[in-house]
Amino acid sequence: MNHRPNPTALRGARALTAQSIAHPRWRHTVCLAMLACAAFANSPALAQRDYTDLPVVKEGKTIKISPHVYVIPDENRRGVPNVGIVVGSRATLIIDPGMGLKSGQAVLREAAKVSKGGELYLVTTHIHPEHTTGELAFPPHTKIVRAVEQQRDIQEAGMKWVAEFSARSAELADLLKEVKGFREPTETFDREKTLDLGGVRIRLIWLGHGHTLGDTAIFIEGDAVVFSGDLAMKKAFPAYTAPQSSVDKWLASLDAMAALHPSQVVGAHYGMGDASIISAYREFLTSLRARVVALKAQGKSSDETAVTLRNEFAAKYPDWDQPLRVHLLATRAYSQLP
Numbered sequence: 001m002n003h004r005p006n007p008t009a010l011r012g013a014r015a016l017t018a019q020s021i022a023h024p025r026w027r028h029t030v031c032l033a034m035l036a037c038a039a040f041a042n043s044p045a046l047a048q049r050d051y052t053d054l055p056v057v058k059e060g061k062t063i064k065i066s067p068h069v070y071v072i073p074d075e076n077r078r079g080v081p082n083v084g085i086v087v088g089s090r091a092t093l094i095i096d097p098g099m100g101l102k103s104g105q106a107v108l109r110e111a112a113k114v115s116k117g118g119e120l121y122l123v124t125t126h127i128h129p130e131h132t133t134g135e136l137a138f139p140p141h142t143k144i145v146r147a148v149e150q151q152r153d154i155q156e157a158g159m160k161w162v163a164e165f166s167a168r169s170a171e172l173a174d175l176l177k178e179v180k181g182f183r184e185p186t187e188t189f190d191r192e193k194t195l196d197l198g199g200v201r202i203r204l205i206w207l208g209h210g211h212t213l214g215d216t217a218i219f220i221e222g223d224a225v226v227f228s229g230d231l232a233m234k235k236a237f238p239a240y241t242a243p244q245s246s247v248d249k250w251l252a253s254l255d256a257m258a259a260l261h262p263s264q265v266v267g268a269h270y271g272m273g274d275a276s277i278i279s280a281y282r283e284f285l286t287s288l289r290a291r292v293v294a295l296k297a298q299g300k301s302s303d304e305t306a307v308t309l310r311n312e313f314a315a316k317y318p319d320w321d322q323p324l325r326v327h328l329l330a331t332r333a334y335s336q337l338p
């Protein structure tokens with residue numbers, strides 16, 4: 001165990017990343033428009049999002065949101081997460097290091113500005129490449145802590161996700177080209193793990209199977225901040241990406257996060273806010289479930305139900321992004337509910 005301050009590790013590959021990010025190659029606009037259209041064509045909320053540059057985490061944007069917690073906001077850029085930096089007296093924790101080596105390098109340089117040195121921990125809210133693959137930039141001594149189910153996600157589908165993202169454009173393929181696999185965790189946990197960073201305690205709580213098998217919430221106890229991953233995001237419909245996902249499991253994860261009584265909620269994407277981000281998801285999923293049960297009881301087919309509810313909820317939540325996601329949520333609920 002090395003408890004000595006080690007700020008040089010955080011400063012890592014500063015020169016390389018600064019040069020890469022400034023390079024005009026990363027400023028192409030076409031690829032991200034394609035990325036957006038491929039997945040979310042016809043989304044009325046598309047104009048709200050910024051697709052004009054590659055999803056590399058930006059530097060110089062870090063904000064402090066509580067005594068120990070900093071966030072590099074995603075600024076509404078697709079493929080970029082809200083990155084968390086939690087600073088204790090003897091260790092620093094990074095939450096979701098962004099996509100690709102260059103994002104990870106940018107995150108490390110931002111962390112070096114606020115860290116007090118010591119150990120470096122890395123935790124990811126879920127498997128998807130924009131949350132995980134920045135890990136490549138992290139020094140070998142980094143303590144990577146993962147839920148067992150997130151490790152299972154990685155083993156079963158990790159590189160499939162990287163390949164799927166890489167196939168979206170030449171620029172994304174370039175951004176992910178160094179990713180040949182996922183790093184082995186230093187430590188895994190089943191349901192919950194507590195970290196003491198020195199003056200600040202963190203609870204890592206496995207809450208799958210909602211967005212993925214390995215969904216993990218990170219609660220910074222004294223600061224009452226929760227990083228909710230894709231399980232609760234501000235004004236964006238939720239997405240299933242694992243066959244095991246269900247409305248009931250997702251609702252249970254929202255109950256667990258609400259029980260923490262967070263004063264601030266940082267979703268993996270979109271804006272930050274208070275616990276109403278969690279209750280809004282609860283309200284949406286509860287009413288979706290009730291409508292699926294009702295339409296099924298009326299003899300509607302799965303497809304009819306999905307189309308009806310997609311339109312219904314897009315109208316009910318006009319400022320929520322990605323309404324097409326409701327189709328899969330409704331289809332899945334139809335097959336799982338009475």
Ligand SMILES: [Zn+2]
Pocket residue numbers: 126128211230
């Ligand atoms: Zn995701």
